[in-house]
Amino acid sequence: MYHHYDTVYEHLVIKCMDPTYTTWVFHGEQPRASNQNVVERPESSRMFKDFYTQHDVDPKNRPDGRDKEIENLVDDAETPLYPSCRAFTKMLASVTIFKHKASHGLSDNGFVELINLVRDMLPENNTLPDSFYEMKKLVNIFDLGYKKIHVCLNDCCLYRKEFEHVELCPKCGCSRWKINKQTKKIQKNIPAKVLHYFPIIPRLKRMFGIYEMSTQLPWYSNNKSSDGKIKHPVDSLSWEMINRRSPHFASDPRNIRLGLATNGFNPFKDLALNIVVGNDINVYLAPLVDDLMLLWNDGVDMYDAITKSTFNLKALLMLIIHDFLAFGNISRWPVKGKIAYPICRESTCSLWLKHDRKFAYIGHRKFLAFDHSFHMKRRWFNEHIEHGIRPQIRNDEEDFIEVDKITNDWGKMFMNPLEFDLHTLLVRHNLDVIYVEKNICESIISTLLDVKGKSKDDINSRKDMEKMNIRHDLYPQSGGNKFYLPTALHTLSKAEK
Known part of the structure; x- marks a missing residue:
């Protein structure tokens, strides 16, 4: 069926050309078979190549077979979940399911059942990995996993380094392994507590290995505020003091200045638990401190996707962000x-x-x-x-x-004390005042509205005023078995409330 020229012209003006119509099969062009089953994911190819070339000093002379290895991984990652699927690739589907596992705390057995259930729902020729091991192997290609470190049940130490093979805590003598509550027997090789540590060095390598991220990391070097206002840490006096004290560190804009936020710190696997580490936080931060010491003292060789060469990256912990209570845990x-x-x-x-x-x-x-x-x-x-x-x-x-x-x-x-080199910084601790402001605001409003149980103006505060010999007009008045509290200037009537 053919339309009149004016009708075709009107459709093109109003609806434009179909952006998915790239192969003109209705106008004599032969269809390309490769376009039917391949999901266009050029970032996957670049991601794999950036990761695997970051270990090569000379990208032009790579070891034999490296290009073929990369091509196989790229093809594996860009394979559609099933023929004609344009929404998910094998890699994207695996990452999505892994995210579901982490978000909902799914056990390994439950995760395997989920994989089998999803595979049964998909067409027979789907490419979803058929086991937890195969899916984990595919996702962990980028070396972005975590380390499991056994912890003393009483948070005395981490079983690492010189205590890696110790079975009793050197401080409290508590068993490293889980104890059955009913039989009181030690369940060997089942740790009582485990720390899940995500190393920062592999993630820094990953960032510098991706061209887009590598161009953004030294953004600050050319974007300092010109009006004298602090819009970024690069405009602060702390940044300038680091430049003066460590000119060699500041000379390379690729060197990283890190900030550590302790709000919501949870070293354990179950994110649903509200676990307060408190004064033992330094025990759990020991692996991070070791990485920071390595990055500051010796540096780590990194592959730069921009220059296509390696360089020695150094990093400095510039500031720590926490509330006032966490300030006590960190600073002691x-x-x-x-x-x-x-x-x-x-x-x-x-x-x-x-x-x-x-x-x-x-x-x-x-x-x-x-x-x-x-x-x-x-x-x-x-x-x-x-x-x-x-x-x-x-x-x-x-x-x-x-x-x-x-x-x-x-x-x-x-x-392992966190303040290894922080004494040289202008501002070591930065207080997040959100909870301070919240508590003060709640106290003021509760006092003004005389909220029962939350108001700070009660019988005890009035007795303390009397003991301090201040605000004589607010002293509690005794009336038999009860006390009467005189009205204060801030007291609101029911109508005012």
Whole structure:
């Protein structure tokens, strides 16, 4: 059936040419058989080639058979899941199913059943791997797996290096293996606790081996802010201080400056568990510290996809991001108690509240400007004029020398301290204030609205005011067996609420 010229012209203008019509079989062109079953995945070919050539010093003179090996892997990865399938390749389907396993904590046996179930649903000539081993072998070609490291049940140490073959914890004597709760027998070769560690060095190699990523990694070297505003860490004083102290490191823009975020840190397999590592976090960070030390001291040879050559990559841990409690776990500074404030330290203005049974931290007016009017406001604060001055921030070198002199044999042993070279940085710890702001906001709103159980203005706080001899108009009034709390300035009526 043929249409009039004007009709064809109108269809072309309104609907345009079909973008999938690349072989003009209806206009005399012969169909190409290869187009019928191949899913166009040029990134797969480039991905494999980048990964396998990053180990070759001279890409033009590769070992015999390397090109054939790459071609076989590319063909294997780009094979459609089944003939005429354009949505999934063998590799893409395997990665997708693996992602499902990791997201839902599927056991190995359950994963095998899932593979068999999916294979039964697919056409007979599908290419999905028929076993967990074959699928894992295909996905792990890029060396992006994880390491399983046995851990002491009480988080004393990792069974690695000199403790790799030890079966009892050198600190607490706890068995390395799982103990049956009913029979109390040791189940040999079944670890009581396992750390899943994802090494960073293979991932850095992978990033530099991909041309697109390799071009983006040194982005910062040509994109520094020109208006004096901090838009990226490259615009900060910390970055500039690293450049001054380590000019050789800063001379190569390919060198990496890393940041470590401890929020949501979970060293175990089950991501659904809310496990708090706490003060033992340094035990679990030991493998990462070893990798960081290697990257900083010796560097690691990397293949650069841009220059088609190898270079020595060095990396530096520039900053750590965490909340205030995690700051205590990482820095080992007590964030609770009498000297919880890390700036004032031993000079922290703390006061134990007898009735609320917690510490209150006062004396914040010393951080204001010397001529600020709040210094003279006695009644607004603690009935005292503030004569103190803000404490001087201690030099990082002085901190490191002071801590380095401490010797102890308490707590967990074999802890690899995270602060290996952080004392040379301008800002070592960066507080994520999201939880600080959330807690303060909740406390203020709960106090204003007098939310039961959450308001900070209760009978105990009023008794502590009386003990501190401040805010006399807010002292609790006794009325027989009950106490009456006078209305404060911030108290809202029902109508105001």
